[in-house]
Amino acid sequence: MQGLPLSFTGVKKAFQIKGQALPVLDGLDLNCPAGSFTALLGPSGCGKSTLLRLALGLELADAGTILAGNENPAAMRKTGAVGVAFQDAALLPWRNVEDNILLPFEVLGRQPDSPDHIGELIRLVGLEGFEKARPAELSGGMRQRVAIARSLATRPRLLLMDEPFGALDLILRRQMNLELQRIWSAARPTTLLITHGVDEAVYLADRVIVLSNRPAGILANIAIPFERPRAPALFRDPEFHKLCDEISAWLEPQAEASSR
Ligand SMILES: Nc1ncnc2c1ncn2[C@@H]1O[C@H](COP(=O)(O)OP(=O)(O)OP(=O)(O)O)[C@@H](O)[C@H]1O
Ligand SMILES: [Mg+2]
Known part of the structure; x- marks a missing residue:
């Protein structure tokens, strides 16, 4: 069974808060090819969970198109081909x-x-x-x-995970990272992982996408060059740390701006 592609094209979404529009996504384009593993990083409140809810058809976009396996997300979810782990x-x-x-x-x-x-x-x-x-x-x-x-x-052929390891201690988190890599390598579900862990993102993903503050746009799209399967020793590799630092450098100005 092959992974299902997931695509967002020109997706806009705003929430109404006390009569004011809060734009969360303002024309987002994101393409996850079949069988790929994408990690999504971005500041708190930028719209990551909203993006995942749109991919599930739990929220509707104001404009643009979202396709899960070339179908409407809600219809695809009802086939059982989509697995989801929510933040809470x-x-x-x-x-x-x-x-x-x-x-x-x-x-x-x-x-x-x-x-x-x-x-x-x-x-x-x-x-x-x-x-x-x-x-x-x-x-x-x-x-x-x-x-x-x-x-x-x-x-699932499409796996959507919203900070699934956020409440785990470091050892358990690493174990779950290894398990997820194993499961993904065996079945190759198209995977979108939202995380605040830069190292986890680099360890697991084919590419890491960094989102800007709200309305979320793509700031960086970084291909991860490490061969698979990736051994736990990769977490200690200097090249790995260099890449993590580069990615963190994209995130830090965003975090500062959002706390102002
Ligand atoms: N149902 C809703 N009604 C109104 N506003 C909402 C709703 N869902 C989300 N928002 C707002 O949309 C913005 C993005 O929220 P979202 O949950 O997508 O952020 P996030 O990137 O997942 O953040 P975090 O990293 O903290 O989980 C926030 O400002 C939030 O207040
Ligand atoms: Mg969230």
């Missing part, structure tokens, strides 16, 4: 871990591929023993791991 885990509080991961199958009226499929996902994110726990009984990082497992449940 978004688990159903009354359901246990297993049942939260099963949710996409229920929505689609489908069964998991194998009797142990949910068990495999739970092991993948290191939550064995917590199958029957409710979200309130988990830590923030554990909840995020449930959301990651759920995003992968239907073996």
Whole structure:
């Protein structure tokens, strides 16, 4: 199964806040080819989550076109080809871990591929023993791991992840980075990862896109030259650090401007 392409062409989106228009995207063009891995960095509040919600058809653009696998995003989402992990885990509080991961199958009226499929996902994110726990009984990082497992449940061809590792400690974050690289390399879903971690972006992606302050435009589009598979030792490589520094240099003036 091949990844699905995702494209934004001339996309505009503004929110109305107290009668005032707040432009968030003002003519954004972004093309994610089938099977590519794009990491998206940008200052807080610039419009990254909005872009992801548009790609899911949860928000509608005011102008421009968004295509997921050459289809309307909402229609594509309903086929089960799209996996999503939101910034805030978004688990159903009354359901246990297993049942939260099963949710996409229920929505689609489908069964998991194998009797142990949910068990495999739970092991993948290191939550064995917590199958029957409710979200309130988990830590923030554990909840995020449930959301990651759920995003992968239907073996998506388009994977949209909004800061999925934000609440994890460094060791766990690195482990999840390795797992995500493994899953992506095996199945090649087109992946869009929103993150505040420059090193994580460089480690995982084919290219890193830096967005400007709102309304978000593309400031930089940086191809990542490191060969795959990428070993954990890459995190200690001087070339890797050089590239991370270059990318951070694009972000810092934005962060200063947004805090003024
Ligand atoms: N439903 C909404 N109604 C009104 N304003 C909204 C809505 N959703 C987002 N916004 C506004 O749009 C802007 C972009 O928000 P968005 O959540 O896309 O930012 P972000 O880049 O994901 O930030 P962060 O890195 O902090 O998660 C913000 O100013 C936010 O207040
Ligand atoms: Mg966000």
